[in-house]
Amino acid sequence: MTRSPTQFVLAARVLHWLMALLIVSMLFIGVGMVASVSERHAWLISIHKPLGIAILLLAVVRLIVRLRNPPPPLPADLPALQKFAAHASHWLLYVLMLLIPLVGWAMLSAGGYPVMLSDSLRLPSIFPANAVAFAVLRHAHAWLAMLLLLTFLAHLGAALYHGLIRRDGVLRSMVGGRAP
């Protein structure tokens, strides 16, 4: 009989911390961008788009890693409701990591804007030009980013609860180090 893993595989752990850093930066860049009317607006947008596409690609790789490597099981004594909340919030985070960049890309396509990742690298349009769709997608992008921020804060709270109060090895399974 094979034992259940006590840690996430290395690729999952590296992707987790790298993407946490990128996504938190993106939330600040996004809000800073829409709050700025100076020349910094164009500069922030030029960072926001390639970073968002990088998050989309990393999310696809991460999903593949996750499907191929089952995560360590949650502690057996964790109440069923908390187990459900953990699984539901993790899958919600995957959905948002994929959906938000796609909606950002579709929004620019609907607005008829070229999606430039650099001076010469232009992504194809993924949505027909349509002013109403642009407005809807623009709102959807902002609301989904807000949902991502709230889910991320709940996730952070749960990680601290496991690491500091329950001390049940859940936080360690993503940080690395010796199993309990």
Ligand code: HEM
């Ligand atoms: C995980 C990835 C992403 C996150 C977390 C994110 C987050 C955000 C946030 C928080 C805002 C500000 C919303 C508001 O308050 O109105 C924003 C705006 C925006 N985002 Fe993203 N975004 C992501 C990916 C992308 C991608 C891939 C693109 C395009 C290729 C994009 C294009 C835009 C544009 C054009 C705006 C509006 C800028 C403006 O109106 O000045 N985003 N994003």
